[in-house]
Amino acid sequence: MNKLNASIRIALRALRVNRTRSALTMLGIIIGVAAVIAMVGVGAGATARIQDQIQSIGSNLIMVLPGSISTNGVRLGSGAVVTLTEDDAKAIAAECPSVAAVSPAVRGGVQVVYGSNNWATSAQGVTPEYMVIRDYTMLSGEFFTTQDVDSAAKTAVLGQTVAVNLFGDNDPTGQVIIIKNVPFTVAGVLTPKGQSPSGQDQDDVIILPISTAKQKVLGANKANAKAVSTLMVQATSPEAMNQALEEMTGLLRERHRILPGQEDDFSVRNLTEVFAAQETSAQVMSILLGAIASVSLVVGGIGIMNIMLVSVTERTREIGLRQAVGAKTRDILSQFLVEAVTLSILGGIIGIAVGLTASVLISYFAKWSTEVSVLSIVLAFFFSALVGVFFGYYPARKAAYMDPIEALRYE
Amino acid sequence: MAAVIEIKDLVKDYKLGEVPVHVLKGISFDIERGDFVSIMGPSGSGKSTLMNIVGCLDKPTAGTYKLDGISVGNLDRDQLAEIRNKKIGFVFQQFNLLARTSAEENVELPLMYTDTPDAERHDRAMKALLAVGLAGREQHQPSQLSGGQQQRVAIARSLVNNPKIILADEPTGALDSRISVEIMAIFQRLNHDDGITMVMVTHDPDIASYANRIIHFKDGVLHKDERIEKPRDAKRDLADLPAEKPEEAVKL
Numbered sequence: 001m002n003k004l005n006a007s008i009r010i011a012l013r014a015l016r017v018n019r020t021r022s023a024l025t026m027l028g029i030i031i032g033v034a035a036v037i038a039m040v041g042v043g044a045g046a047t048a049r050i051q052d053q054i055q056s057i058g059s060n061l062i063m064v065l066p067g068s069i070s071t072n073g074v075r076l077g078s079g080a081v082v083t084l085t086e087d088d089a090k091a092i093a094a095e096c097p098s099v100a101a102v103s104p105a106v107r108g109g110v111q112v113v114y115g116s117n118n119w120a121t122s123a124q125g126v127t128p129e130y131m132v133i134r135d136y137t138m139l140s141g142e143f144f145t146t147q148d149v150d151s152a153a154k155t156a157v158l159g160q161t162v163a164v165n166l167f168g169d170n171d172p173t174g175q176v177i178i179i180k181n182v183p184f185t186v187a188g189v190l191t192p193k194g195q196s197p198s199g200q201d202q203d204d205v206i207i208l209p210i211s212t213a214k215q216k217v218l219g220a221n222k223a224n225a226k227a228v229s230t231l232m233v234q235a236t237s238p239e240a241m242n243q244a245l246e247e248m249t250g251l252l253r254e255r256h257r258i259l260p261g262q263e264d265d266f267s268v269r270n271l272t273e274v275f276a277a278q279e280t281s282a283q284v285m286s287i288l289l290g291a292i293a294s295v296s297l298v299v300g301g302i303g304i305m306n307i308m309l310v311s312v313t314e315r316t317r318e319i320g321l322r323q324a325v326g327a328k329t330r331d332i333l334s335q336f337l338v339e340a341v342t343l344s345i346l347g348g349i350i351g352i353a354v355g356l357t358a359s360v361l362i363s364y365f366a367k368w369s370t371e372v373s374v375l376s377i378v379l380a381f382f383f384s385a386l387v388g389v390f391f392g393y394y395p396a397r398k399a400a401y402m403d404p405i406e407a408l409r410y411e
Numbered sequence: 412m413a414a415v416i417e418i419k420d421l422v423k424d425y426k427l428g429e430v431p432v433h434v435l436k437g438i439s440f441d442i443e444r445g446d447f448v449s450i451m452g453p454s455g456s457g458k459s460t461l462m463n464i465v466g467c468l469d470k471p472t473a474g475t476y477k478l479d480g481i482s483v484g485n486l487d488r489d490q491l492a493e494i495r496n497k498k499i500g501f502v503f504q505q506f507n508l509l510a511r512t513s514a515e516e517n518v519e520l521p522l523m524y525t526d527t528p529d530a531e532r533h534d535r536a537m538k539a540l541l542a543v544g545l546a547g548r549e550q551h552q553p554s555q556l557s558g559g560q561q562q563r564v565a566i567a568r569s570l571v572n573n574p575k576i577i578l579a580d581e582p583t584g585a586l587d588s589r590i591s592v593e594i595m596a597i598f599q600r601l602n603h604d605d606g607i608t609m610v611m612v613t614h615d616p617d618i619a620s621y622a623n624r625i626i627h628f629k630d631g632v633l634h635k636d637e638r639i640e641k642p643r644d645a646k647r648d649l650a651d652l653p654a655e656k657p658e659e660a661v662k663l
Binding site for chain 1: 512523572
């Protein structure tokens with residue numbers, strides 16, 4: 001302990017003697033550590049934001065869309081022909097064991113009026129299961145009920161964006177709004193979800209009972225009054241997703257009388273899977289950023305090695321003298337190793353401070369969310385110490401194995 | 412008196428490229444405990460090589476060298492370092508003090524490589540500085556001291572580990588004549604009062620004549636070994652020399 005203290009004291013003095021040089025050498029490590037912390041913070045922030053967005057669309061979500069069909073070689077786009085109905089939704093709910101809930105949905109653009117305010121938004125006609133499927137919670141009021149759907153009640157649930165644009169800070173619950181000249185009572189306001197993974201405002205929406213939406217607002221399909229534009233399905237668990245997909249595909253092919261070998265007239269999308277790919281790419285970006293930043297840490301380490309080599313050469317006579325008065329190999333080795341590690345640890349500590357400041361500045365000015373974990377700080381610290389040991393070892397060894405006679409004679 | 416240094420048939424060869432150079436060609440002599448020996452010889456006579464071996468900085472090619480009864484020939488680097496630390500004090504021509512380091516810390520240096528506790532290290536350094544007449548200058552750095560004072564710090568450093576012998580390689584080579592005599596006075600006192608064996612390399616016959624014994628080297632062999640019955644007394648010589656600067660005069 002006594003000797004280690006002495007080594008640290010000698011190292012600090014040597015570093016103090018060459019202040020500018022020590023500071024410049026440390027700068028390499030400072031930049032390296034700061035870059036690792038800031039970049040990993042940016043990457044982790046992006047990953048966390050995507051995870052939040054995936055959470056916001058609802059869990060275990062599968063979307064069934066009307067598919068393209070071809071008639072006499074002419075292929076029509078998705079949704080061009082009515083293929084999904086409310087009965088399909090009921091059948092899926094009843095017959096697919098891996099499905100937890102189903103809600104048919106119709107949608108369309110509407111102009112909503114309250115007093116002297118009006119707002120263009122997207123109206124969705126759904127059933128109460130939709131609230132469960134999308135993991136909605138209510139900010140105020142209640143979601144409409146199955147009875148409201150059955151009786152085509154003129155009741156509406158507002159998204160936060162719509163509520164703010166029509167009512168400002170007032171609570172819209174119980175107020176009456178006008179959609180296509182039809183008065184609707186506001187049943188409640190949804191808790192905001194923010195952006196979807198594809199960048200849409202999920203709160204710019206007005207939700208109506210599907211029956212009311214068809215009859216009063218969007219108008220029913222002339223060919224089939226029961227037609228819907230999508231089915232939103234929730235599987236019972238993440239593991240049951242593929243099972244649910246197979247069950248639904250089989251059931252819908254049977255119901256739509258599609259012969260084996262013919263194409264589906266609907267398409268099924270596993271939304272969670274689509275957005276999980278984005279999460280993976282964010283994680284890859286995070287790793288890449290960290291790796292690039294680590295390179296600068298290694299470059300900083302080479303800077304330390306360079307300066308330590310210069311320092312060893314400059315102090316050859318000192319090394320010779322220390323050997324002459326009794327310094328053993330490991331005494332000299334530890335002296336220079338402690339010096340290199342002191343440089344890199346000091347640089348590491350300053351680098352952590354700079355990295356934290358940088359990530360705060362990045363999230364403030366660039367509006368990117370950053371998340372600096374304690375783990376990345378601890379890792380950066382130990383990695384910088386390791387860099388000191390690794391790049392300090394060669395110069396220290398060179399010093400320790402000098403020939404004392406040569407060293408004493410060195411000019 | 413028992414011999415502190417026993418040298419028998421000592422040979423040292425160097426390889427310069429393919430050609431071996433025989434620097435020491437079989438040397439034998441002893442140095443008694445408490446002796447004061449000057450080693451003289453022209454450059455290339457092998458006296459520096461001999462000093463390196465005596466100082467345990469180098470190992471002989473053949474022959475035996477015993478320091479204080481320990482055969483040095485088959486010790487490794489770290490064992491040699493330990494012998495140097497425990498038994499030898501070095502004084503160099505160029506002082507070899509650590510720059511930007513106080514006199515006290517320079518003197519403490521050999522003790523840094525021992526288990527001596529802080530307080531004892533401090534006390535011993537202070538005592539050594541007092542012994543060379545530098546009390547009151549413990550916190551001065553080498554750049555704030557004159558050449559003679561620097562060499563006295565170096566002598567204090569060589570004393571601090573209570574060595575069996577002090578090896579001085581041209582200790583007065585960088586000093587003027589008056590300061591040189593002062594250094595010799597310190598050496599004679601350490602030799603006479605404290606019984607420390609002194610071995611000094613010099614090519615100045617005046618300086619050499621302060622020793623009890625002068626060994627001459629020539630072409631890698633012992634040329635002449637003379638014992639001086641009445642060595643010069645540095646303290647008396649100093650009294651005869653006019654003090655150039657009164658404050659430089661040391662109370663010895």
